[in-house]
Amino acid sequence: MHQVFAELFGGVGLFLLGMTLMTNGLKDATGETLKKLLTKFTETQFKAMLSGIGLTLLVQSSTATTMATIGFVNAGIMSFAQAIGVMIGANIGTTSTGWMVALLGLKFSISMIALPLIGFGAVINLLGKDRIAVLGLIIAGFGLIFFGISVLQEAMNGFSKQGDLSFLNANEFLGQIILVLIGLVMALLLQSSSAAITTTLAALATGAIDLSEAIYMVIGQNVGAVGITVISVIGASVSAKRTVAVNVVFNLVTAILAFFILAPLFIYFYQQYTFFTQWDVLIILALFHTAFSVMGALVFMPATKQLEKWLLRILPNDLPAIMKFLDEANLEFSAIAVQSAQTVQYYILFEIFSFLSAAFQEGAMPSQRKIKQLDEIILQLEAYLEKINVPYSHESNHDFVSLLRVMVYVRVLRSDLENIDYAILLRTQPAVLQTALDYKHIVESYIQQREQLGNPKNIEPMRNELNSLKKWTSQHRAEIRQKILQHTEVNQLNAAKGIELLAAQRWLDRLVAHTYRFSNVLYESILKNEERKFKNGC
Structure with missing residues (x-):
């Protein structure tokens, strides 16, 4: 069992390291693109949401999107109302990690491909200059992500044979609450909702947990992602706190709706209709994760103006107006x-x-x-x-x-x-x-x-x-x-x-x-x- 936990932590570590390398590389390579995307395509709330989705897909990090959005609000390039749309889009865009893992990472063994990618990326980074060197980081990061997933899958195989999770019962209210709390703690400990969801997908793929348990854990992981961003803005500017507050309100309200409405619907359709039972459970979980955020967008997009007024009222800015431009979040x-x-x-x-x-x-x-x-x-x-x-x-x-x-x-x-x-x-x-x-x-x-x-x-x-x-x-x-x-x-x-x-x-x-x-x-x-x-x- 000790070896299982060692592999589990090692796999998560490799995944996080890969995500960090790939995200940082993509941010360096697309710095001006980020700026153009958010300044040209945020005129309406719908376009702002699409920009948030596109930006998060581009850099594979909703945290990076959050930091960029805070910076643009501080710089006066984007209004707070536009930022709300971008943040809603970022929550949808971040579900792409689940799809990538479900469709590629757990479908076949790619460790033999991942290792050459890591080596190839490292060589390019060492020998290349400027953007070629950055490309090497992206390739190495991509390889580390999938090597980490491979290690996670092996660890979950061992855990499913030795671990006993029979106490988890997604059919009872108390069990559902416990699963949500487990997901929340996972996201907080790993400091990444993507890593937490990837771990859940690996557990689901190996049979360590079933679909209904995984669904409630994903709800908790989305709430846990809010905790990560809240910690990051302690002592930060009002603009940063307002932008993160959008995430807090969005994820908490959406989690409540998903817990009482969306999760029961997915579980019911999967259990009652043969059409859904033929689907891969990994695909269904990735679909639930995306549906979770899309449902939140449908609820919040018509109410962005009201949300803006409320947040401006509860988080007023007492500093000289010009000082908001020197927010350290912009340094990202x-x-x-x-x-x-x-x-x-x-x-x-x-x-x-x-x-x-x-x-x-x-x-x-x-x-x-x-x-x-x-x-x-x-x-x-x-x-x-x-x-x-x-x-x-x-x-x-x-x-x-x-x-x-x-x-x-x-x-x-x-x-x-x-x-x-x-x-x-x-x-x-x-x-x-x-x-x-x-x-x-x-x-x-x-x-x-x-x-x-x-x-x-x-x-x-x-x-x-x-x-x-x-x-x-x-x-x-x-x-x-x-x-x-x-x-x-x-x-x-x-x-x-x-x-x-x-x-x-x-x-x-x-x-x-x-x-x-x-x-x-x-x-x-x-x-x-x-x-x-x-x-x-x-």
């Missing part, structure tokens, strides 16, 4: 993390330019509270950037490098705010004030909303005008200094005041130069990104 997908960080970066820059414009136009200084809040956001963004891991070959690598280059000027422009009180002084000196107002006019003309910072049609003309202003200030620097000195003498200002006016002029010159360099870096980044998108489109 580098493309989402980079876009989220860019959104926060644009927000910071827009705030800095707003402070400067108000100071030059009205002499209004930003409050210490606003400055402190801005500094906190900058610190949070810098900490977030350190956690983003973008492979060199990844499509998002260029965007990430551009983000870091622009970040240099975020810090430079923030340091310029330290002397923003010079703006008050400049308002007393007409010779310099006009330059300040010209600077303000250029910035305000092209950046009225933070989203415009990512538009090359705005950045290019702003860059050109800032360059002209920078050249003008350089050419007339000596002349303006002379006017300041004359102003000091005519108005009989003390030397300290004159020096302060000259310092204010130098500050304004640096501000114009820094903003021009920032616009130049931003323009180059946007231009290269547009060129890359054009090439990929071709």
Whole structure:
């Protein structure tokens, strides 16, 4: 019996390792595809559900879909209502594992095929580069999945001969509850509903349990999958908690309906109708698993708006709105993390330019509270950037490098705010004030909303005008200094005041130069990104 349990745990471990390798490989290979799929095909609730199904089939992980969905909600790409549709679809898509195991993994011995796949994938990963290396991980992961299933099947064969499960009785209510609890504990211990369902299919294939017992265990495994995601968002953002709450409500309500309606119907038809008894029990269990989630979709899809309102009410967001973009759940997908960080970066820059414009136009200084809040956001963004891991070959690598280059000027422009009180002084000196107002006019003309910072049609003309202003200030620097000195003498200002006016002029010159360099870096980044998108489109 000890050997049986050793094989059982080993088989589950191999399956989980294979799923992890394959899922991570698929996520790396399809990062941009995930983004395109969820941004282009979620306009309606039905399309959002289909996107959730497609995405989960693509990466073979409902957890990956959950993390991607949280990221897109945080990044403002997807509304929470759309996220509900995606999560419902993910629950349907994750049932594909059961079908794969039922149709392939337990139909014939594939260990002889699985082992060469593992070796072939490992060699490709070691010798290949970039996406070829990622393909090796996917192949090796696929082989490990089926080798793990083979080991599980052997373990369940031994368990069916030595184990006694006669105490399980799916015909009694108490027995049904016990089976559900067993399934729930299995999913929690294995940290994977796919692994739990695969183990159940292996037990069913070897006769360790019968179909009715397996059905109630699958119900518990779906509830257990909720427990996994709940644990993952302890201390996470409100967006993450709301998205996981969709899973909780969906799986719990669907489990109750399946327990009282769907399970009895499947068992009744299997026992009473010859047509169903001719079916393979593995296929029937996989069908039940899919029907379980489809039934939930039919119940919840018409009520997504009501579900959204309820969840927004019980899980309000008290943090500054911009901070939701820096959710660590976004780090699961580098493309989402980079876009989220860019959104926060644009927000910071827009705030800095707003402070400067108000100071030059009205002499209004930003409050210490606003400055402190801005500094906190900058610190949070810098900490977030350190956690983003973008492979060199990844499509998002260029965007990430551009983000870091622009970040240099975020810090430079923030340091310029330290002397923003010079703006008050400049308002007393007409010779310099006009330059300040010209600077303000250029910035305000092209950046009225933070989203415009990512538009090359705005950045290019702003860059050109800032360059002209920078050249003008350089050419007339000596002349303006002379006017300041004359102003000091005519108005009989003390030397300290004159020096302060000259310092204010130098500050304004640096501000114009820094903003021009920032616009130049931003323009180059946007231009290269547009060129890359054009090439990929071709």
